[in-house]
Amino acid sequence: MTRRRVLPGLPLALGVTLVYVSIIVVLPLGALVFKAASLGFADYWAIVSSPRAVASYRVTALSALGATVFNLVFGLALAWVLVRYRFPGRRLIDALVDLPFALPTAVAGIALTTLFAHNGWFGSFLANFGIKVAYTPLGIMVAMAFTSLPFIVRTVQPVLEDLDPALEEAAQSLGGSDASIFRRVILPLLTPAILAGVSLSFARSLGEFGAIIFIAGNQPYETEITSLLAFIRLEEYDYQAAAAIASVLLITAFVMLAVTNLLQARALRYTVKN
Amino acid sequence: MKRLLLVGAALAAILAAPLQAQAADKLLNASYDVARELFVQVNAAFVKAHPGVTIDQSHAGTSKQARAIVEGLEADVVTFNQVTDISFLVKNGFVSDDWQNDFPNKASPFYSLSSFLVRAGNPKNIKDWSDLVRDDVKVVFPNPKTSGNARYTYLAATAYAKEAFNNDDAKVKEFVTKLFDNVPVFDTGGRAATTTFVEREIGDVLITFESETTGIRKEFGADKFDAVVPSVSLLAEFPVAVVDKVVEKRGSRDLAKTYLDFLYTPEGQKIAAENGNRVHDEAIAGEFKDNFPNVRLVTVEDVFGGWDAVQKDHFAEGALLDQIYGKR
Numbered sequence: 224m225t226r227r228r229v230l231p232g233l234p235l236a237l238g239v240t241l242v243y244v245s246i247i248v249v250l251p252l253g254a255l256v257f258k259a260a261s262l263g264f265a266d267y268w269a270i271v272s273s274p275r276a277v278a279s280y281r282v283t284a285l286s287a288l289g290a291t292v293f294n295l296v297f298g299l300a301l302a303w304v305l306v307r308y309r310f311p312g313r314r315l316i317d318a319l320v321d322l323p324f325a326l327p328t329a330v331a332g333i334a335l336t337t338l339f340a341h342n343g344w345f346g347s348f349l350a351n352f353g354i355k356v357a358y359t360p361l362g363i364m365v366a367m368a369f370t371s372l373p374f375i376v377r378t379v380q381p382v383l384e385d386l387d388p389a390l391e392e393a394a395q396s397l398g399g400s401d402a403s404i405f406r407r408v409i410l411p412l413l414t415p416a417i418l419a420g421v422s423l424s425f426a427r428s429l430g431e432f433g434a435i436i437f438i439a440g441n442q443p444y445e446t447e448i449t450s451l452l453a454f455i456r457l458e459e460y461d462y463q464a465a466a467a468i469a470s471v472l473l474i475t476a477f478v479m480l481a482v483t484n485l486l487q488a489r490a491l492r493y494t495v496k497n
Numbered sequence: 498m499k500r501l502l503l504v505g506a507a508l509a510a511i512l513a514a515p516l517q518a519q520a521a522d523k524l525l526n527a528s529y530d531v532a533r534e535l536f537v538q539v540n541a542a543f544v545k546a547h548p549g550v551t552i553d554q555s556h557a558g559t560s561k562q563a564r565a566i567v568e569g570l571e572a573d574v575v576t577f578n579q580v581t582d583i584s585f586l587v588k589n590g591f592v593s594d595d596w597q598n599d600f601p602n603k604a605s606p607f608y609s610l611s612s613f614l615v616r617a618g619n620p621k622n623i624k625d626w627s628d629l630v631r632d633d634v635k636v637v638f639p640n641p642k643t644s645g646n647a648r649y650t651y652l653a654a655t656a657y658a659k660e661a662f663n664n665d666d667a668k669v670k671e672f673v674t675k676l677f678d679n680v681p682v683f684d685t686g687g688r689a690a691t692t693t694f695v696e697r698e699i700g701d702v703l704i705t706f707e708s709e710t711t712g713i714r715k716e717f718g719a720d721k722f723d724a725v726v727p728s729v730s731l732l733a734e735f736p737v738a739v740v741d742k743v744v745e746k747r748g749s750r751d752l753a754k755t756y757l758d759f760l761y762t763p764e765g766q767k768i769a770a771e772n773g774n775r776v777h778d779e780a781i782a783g784e785f786k787d788n789f790p791n792v793r794l795v796t797v798e799d800v801f802g803g804w805d806a807v808q809k810d811h812f813a814e815g816a817l818l819d820q821i822y823g824k825r
Contacts, residue, residue, distance in 0.1 A: 275822065340697040357697070358682050441640060441683040443822040454685075455642045458560040460585055461814060 252473065258466035270467045278444040279452045280471065286360055286448075287428035290367035294424050295417070298375030305376070306383040320376050323369055328433030335366055336438045358440035363448060366435045367428035374427060378420035382413055414490045422483035426476040523551045524749060524756055527562040527572035529579075529645060529735075530686040531709045535772040536576070542768060543759050550752065558686050559645050566591060566740060573744050573753045576737045576760075578706075579645040580797075580804045583738050596738040605734035606760035607774035610794055611646075611653040612707035613725040614694070614714075621701045625727045626657040629702065630675040637700035639683060639690040641818055646687035650704045651818065652807065653731035656800045660729065674821045695722075706733060711773025711788070732794040735774070 259267060270276065305317050323331065339346045339356040346357060356362045386409065394404045432450040439446040449472055456465035528536055533556050540552040555562065555572065563582040566572050567589045575592075577583055586592040597603045615623050621634055629636050641647040654676055655669060662668035684690040687705055694703035695717055702725075703710070710724045737757050744750040759765045766778040770785040782789075801807045811817045 275819070336697070340699070342698050358699075436685055437689070440681060441685065442680075443683075451685075455640070456814070457564065458558065458643045459812070459814060460560070460564070464814065 255466050255469055255473065258463055259470040262463050262467060266463075267467050270464045271471050275443055275447070276449070276452060276468060276471075279447050279449040282360060282363065282446060283429060283449045283472075284475075286363040286367055287425050289364045290371060290428050291421055291425045293364070293368050294372050294375050295421060298372060298420065298424075299379060299413075299417070302376045302379040302383055306380060320373050323371070324373050328370055328431065329437065331369055332366055332434035332437030335362075335369060335434065339365065339438065357438055358446065360439075360446055362438040362440075363435050363446060366438050367431055370431050370434050371424040371427040374424040375417070375420035378423065379413060379416045382416040386412055411490075415487045418483050418487045418490065422480055426480060429472055429476055522549055522752070523553065524573045524752055525553045525555060525571060526574050526576055526756070527555045527557075527566060527570065528576045529559045529562075530556055530688050531646065531691070531706065531712070532556060532576065532578075533688075534712060535708070535769065535774070538768045538772070539760065539765060542764055543756060546759070546764075547755070552756065558643055560585075560643070566743075571743050571747065572740055573747065573749045574737065574739055574757055576735065576757075577645070578733065578735050579648065580734065580736055581808055582645065583736055584804065586738070586740065591740050591742045592738045593741055597736070599739065600737060600757060601761060602777050603734065604736050604738060606737060606757075606765065607735055607769040607776045609706040609708045609733045609735070609774050610730040610792060611650045611704055611727075611733065612710050612730065613727060614703040614705065614710040614722050615701060615725055617721050617723060619723050619725065623702050623725060626654055626676075626729075627661070629654070629679065629704075630672060631679075634679055634702065635681055635700040636676065636679045636702050636704060637682060637690055637694045638680065638704040639687055640685055641812070643685040644687055644690075646705055646709075647690075648812065649706070649731055649733045651811070652797065652801065653727075653729075655811075656731055656795050657727070657729055659800060670817070670821065677821050706773075707775070707789075708773035726790045726792050729793045729795060731800075732796045 262270070301316075301320065305313060305320075336357050337343050339349075339362060341347060341350050341355070341357070343357070346355075349356060354361075356365055390408055390412075391404055394408050399407070430450060432448070432454070435448055436451055439448060439451075441447055441451060449468060453465045453468040453472075456462075456468060526536060526540075533554070536552075536554050536556075540554065543552060544550055555565075555570070557565075559575075559577040559579050559582040562570075562572070562575065562577070563585045566575070566586060575583065575586070583592055583596065587594060587596065593599075600606070613623060615621065621628070621631075623629070623634065628634060638650045639647040641651045651673070655673055658669040658672040662672070681699055682690075682693050684693055687709060690703065690705060691709060691713060693699050695713060703713075707724070707726070710722075714722050714724060737760065739750065739753045739757065744753050760769070761778075763778060763781060766776040766781040767784075770776050770781050770788070773788070775789055776782050776785075797804055797807055801810070809816065
């Protein structure tokens with residue numbers, strides 16, 4: 224007697240999944256690549272390597288990097304606090320973490336700009352120290368950090384929850400210092416989750432548009448992000464150039480996700496072995 | 498299962514029915530970014546004159562609107578702020594070749610110009626285009642690549658410089674480059690630039706359509722801002738057209754035509770003038786003449802040889818505008 228499965232059998236499930244993924248993910252991306260590929264290589268290269276495009280990659284990648292590092296530190300701390308401590312309001316904070324997912328990014332962008340503009344609550348305070356956030360690369364970073372915060376918290380949190388405190392106690396009883404327990408016991412177990420969170424957060428930041436265009440000054444070469452440049456090419460009715468620039472973002476995100484998947488697989492193997 | 502099917506069929510019928518039945522008493526007008534208030538009033542007046550009709554509005558940068566229409570947005574009429582974006586519709590077969598003959602004044606019911614708005618009392622004493630390149634002046638206008646409004650600003654500044662420097666191309670370029678260096682923020686649309694200037698208090702002068710400067714003073718208080726009209730500016734026509742492909746499909750041609758004609762009636766012209774647009778109707782223009790100081794207007798045709806030439810020489814990728822950005 225075959226075992227009865229809750230969900231329909233493999234052929235149906237696989238078929239539905241493949242069709243769905245093809246229509247929702249592969250087809251649009253394929254169309255993008257196709258559009259970009261209709262340019263000759265020389266034209267494609269001229270577009271994606273133009274100084275303005277290169278400047279936009281730099282602005283986008285550096286801001287995304289900054290935002291991801293920021294989120295790594297604070298996301299990790301946030302996940303740790305949410306898992307390991309019980310305090311009033313914990314559930315509320317836990318729920319708030321998802322807010323950037325739910326909030327339309329344009330709304331987030333406008334709200335952040337209002338706060339960080341030189342006459343806003345944060346902006347007027349920071350202005351005392353000569354720090355400008357709105358309309359500078361720092362503003363782009365703030366917007367990216369806001370929209371990608373949940374990724375690290377939500378990937379690390381479940382792993383932390385499964386982490387048995389007995390492991391730490393054992394390490395303590397064996398005379399490990401706090402630092403070395405963190406470095407040699409906790410961190411290796413968290414590494415795959417952290418890698419996943421970091422790569423998602425970075426990829427999300429690379430592609431963010433709605434929140435950023437409000438808070439960035441959108442100055443070519445200085446605060447112009449790559450997705451805005453793709454948008455500008457569209458406004459010029461230049462679909463191919465827009466697709467070419469978008470393909471650079473796509474390839475970057477894809478390569479990065481592939482690399483982190485590899486690293487993750489290695490980290491997992493390491494964890495299992497030890 | 499049968500019941501589900503019935504429910505599904507009923508739902509589909511409900512969703513499909515209005516599309517069929519109301520096709521001819523409903524219009525979608527795709528318009529430019531800063532025309533929201535104007536068309537709220539125009540539509541109210543039009544519906545009052547033609548009961549039972551519904552006019553829906555969509556506002557965004559007009560390049561985006563044109564693209565949306567080509568990609569399937571069913572707009573019956575367009576009321577744009579740029580000829581080039583209607584040309585794009587013509588090229589794609591959505592609007593007829595001779596659309597400019599379908600309505601008076603080259604299908605432009607009202608017009609405006611790039612004008613200045615400064616903070617109350619004009620503390621930086623900004624009078625004309627030449628003041629905008631001073632080191633102590635910060636200028637706000639949107640990105641000409643994404644905003645028709647800003648394209649007029651760029652062209653008006655260039656037209657001024659061409660006159661001032663006797664068509665010396667190098668000096669014109671230097672002037673416009675200096676102007677762009679004084680812009681701290683490039684928003685993507687006209688309304689966003691207004692927000693930057695008004696709410697974020699950035700910049701000493703906002704350059705936008707005269708109609709928008711009038712609107713801002715009405716909305717935020719005439720005591721907060723002064724309007725400054727430069728010595729010379731560029732005629733900004735607001736062309737309108739019926740989108741043939743859509744009206745044929747929806748059977749809404751007559752209503753679309755009536756709607757655009759309404760913009761030329763005294764009532765339509767009055768609403769336009771009240772919203773800061775200059776109009777051709779002489780009686781209405783006379784009534785509002787105090788609101789519209791005399792200004793010398795040059796046209797794209799006279800100074801730049803038409804929109805096609807402008808597109809090629811200035812706005813295409815790698816053309817003059819990109820070179821100006823490239824100077825930083």
